[in-house]
Amino acid sequence: MNESLHRLGEYTLLMAKAISIPNRWSMFFKQLIKEIYKLGADSLWIVIIISIFIGTVIAIQISLNISSPLIPKFTIGYTTREIILLEFSSSIMCLILAGKVGSNIASEIGTMRVTEQIDAMEIMGVNSANFLILPKMLGLMIFIPVLVIFSMFTGILGGIAASYADINGMTPASFEYGMQFYFNSYYIGYSVIKSVVYAFIISSIASYFGYNVKGGALEVGKASTNAVVMSSIMILLADVVLTHLMLT
Amino acid sequence: MIEIKYLSKSFEGRTVLNNISATFETGKTNLIIGRSGSGKTVLLKNIIGLLRPDKGEILYDGRNLTGMKKHELDVLRREMGMLFQGSALFDSMTVLENVMFPLDMFSADTYKEREKRAMFCLERVNLLEAEHLYPSEISGGMMKRAAIARAIALNPKYLFCDEPNSGLDPKTALLIDDLIHGLTKDYKMTTIVNTHDMNSVMNIGESIIFIKEGILEWRGNKNEIITSNNQALNDFIFASRKR
Numbered sequence: 001m002n003e004s005l006h007r008l009g010e011y012t013l014l015m016a017k018a019i020s021i022p023n024r025w026s027m028f029f030k031q032l033i034k035e036i037y038k039l040g041a042d043s044l045w046i047v048i049i050i051s052i053f054i055g056t057v058i059a060i061q062i063s064l065n066i067s068s069p070l071i072p073k074f075t076i077g078y079t080t081r082e083i084i085l086l087e088f089s090s091s092i093m094c095l096i097l098a099g100k101v102g103s104n105i106a107s108e109i110g111t112m113r114v115t116e117q118i119d120a121m122e123i124m125g126v127n128s129a130n131f132l133i134l135p136k137m138l139g140l141m142i143f144i145p146v147l148v149i150f151s152m153f154t155g156i157l158g159g160i161a162a163s164y165a166d167i168n169g170m171t172p173a174s175f176e177y178g179m180q181f182y183f184n185s186y187y188i189g190y191s192v193i194k195s196v197v198y199a200f201i202i203s204s205i206a207s208y209f210g211y212n213v214k215g216g217a218l219e220v221g222k223a224s225t226n227a228v229v230m231s232s233i234m235i236l237l238a239d240v241v242l243t244h245l246m247l248t
Numbered sequence: 249m250i251e252i253k254y255l256s257k258s259f260e261g262r263t264v265l266n267n268i269s270a271t272f273e274t275g276k277t278n279l280i281i282g283r284s285g286s287g288k289t290v291l292l293k294n295i296i297g298l299l300r301p302d303k304g305e306i307l308y309d310g311r312n313l314t315g316m317k318k319h320e321l322d323v324l325r326r327e328m329g330m331l332f333q334g335s336a337l338f339d340s341m342t343v344l345e346n347v348m349f350p351l352d353m354f355s356a357d358t359y360k361e362r363e364k365r366a367m368f369c370l371e372r373v374n375l376l377e378a379e380h381l382y383p384s385e386i387s388g389g390m391m392k393r394a395a396i397a398r399a400i401a402l403n404p405k406y407l408f409c410d411e412p413n414s415g416l417d418p419k420t421a422l423l424i425d426d427l428i429h430g431l432t433k434d435y436k437m438t439t440i441v442n443t444h445d446m447n448s449v450m451n452i453g454e455s456i457i458f459i460k461e462g463i464l465e466w467r468g469n470k471n472e473i474i475t476s477n478n479q480a481l482n483d484f485i486f487a488s489r490k491r
Contacts, residue, residue, distance in 0.1 A: 027352055124350050
């Protein structure tokens with residue numbers, strides 16, 4: 001318990017140090033663009049590939065499991081859309097990104113810590129937490145809605161592709177009808193808001209674990225693993241809270 | 249001039265520095281020597297403000313670092329340059345960007361002027377040919393020189409070097425020593441070098457303090473060190489001969 005409170009205190013202090021006015025705005029924006037590209041744009045390909053395949057698999061699984069003649073075939077498209085919009089493109093995709101982006105942030109900052117690069121910044125009078133962490137947090141929070149929208153789009157494309165396989169009576173026409181059935185645009189906003197919260201969780205927790213590394217390469221590896229585990233748990237916890245707040 | 253007065257530091261009940269007082273003079277290369285684990289690095293980290301001493305004062309030309317507020321410390325830090333043991337160059341930046349970094353953060357000059365200053369610093373350490381290379385693409389000696397160029401970019405009053413020769417061959421180590429010594433003279437800096445390399449001691453040791461187990465055992469210069477009859481110092485200097 002003491003250890004957890006100590007860590008929470010450290011995390012809060014680090015965030016207070018990171019979320020402050022940058023030393024130089026021009027350097028901050030330069031870093032921000034770099035981070036948007038490195039953390040966000042670089043993740044686009046993995047988001048697209050995973051979303052297409054998962055969208056296809058969801059549609060196939062549902063069509064295989066709906067065997068009752070009482071359930072209309074458009075339910076396949078409807079359910080696929082709801083799963084992708086409500087959970088997959090935000091929560092599950094962010095869990096995947098916690099692995100890719102979270103470990104990247106923790107290992108980058110951790111390596112800078114053990115090779116004294118962070119100390120070098122501090123000696124110059126640079127607020128190292130602000131310089132290193134804030135652009136990562138903002139960059140990911142800015143770009144993650146783009147990734148979520150791409151994931152929704154490509155996931156549904158994957159479902160449409162599966163509908164052409166004519167599995168268990170599923171047709172493109174029924175799938176398309178199902179996708180438009182009772183469409184609620186609020187769900188897109190709900191997913192985007194969730195993803196922005198997850199982006200903060202991923203980037204801040206990974207930065208915390210990286211920034212507080214003590215030791216060498218082994219500890220950097222441990223920090224990276226801990227960052228992924230902790231941010232995944234916090235994403236799931238936040239999912240429950242946000243769903244309760246925004247959908248009930 | 250940097251003065252330290254009655255400086256003590258402990259970690260979890262273990263005393264690492266015990267009541268150390270010393271003066272580091274301007275325009276001289278001041279050496280802190282001692283065996284590995286003697287407390288040299290902890291002393292240097294206290295002097296530059298990366299660690300807070302439990303007791304004592306650190307005076308930079310009369311300004312007490314231990315009593316400074318954050319913004320005062322930030323101002324003082326802009327007068328410091330530091331060469332780390334592992335160079336601590338930023339991996340994601342080229343050599344030129346590394347040298348420009350402190351200028352980009354704190355100088356009000358235009359980009360052209362900042363670049364000119366960075367190029368001057370690189371020329372001063374004889375590293376113009378590596379300006380567009382990344383730290384991973386250059387040798388250990390070049391990394392040290394790039395780190396020195398970065399350290400002097402803001403024209404510091406105080407230069408700190410932690411084991412500047414570690415991992416370097418004797419010839420390159422000599423070059424780095426001469427570079428540090430030359431810059432100290434040219435820019436009239438107060439330079440403190442942490443080392444256990446006896447070649448450095450005999451080459452640039454204008455003012456030396458010897459630390460053993462956190463206690464200041466001896467002070468003097470490179471001419472006095474050989475004739476000293478301090479047992480602990482002699483054990484340190486002539487360790488290889490005794491084996």
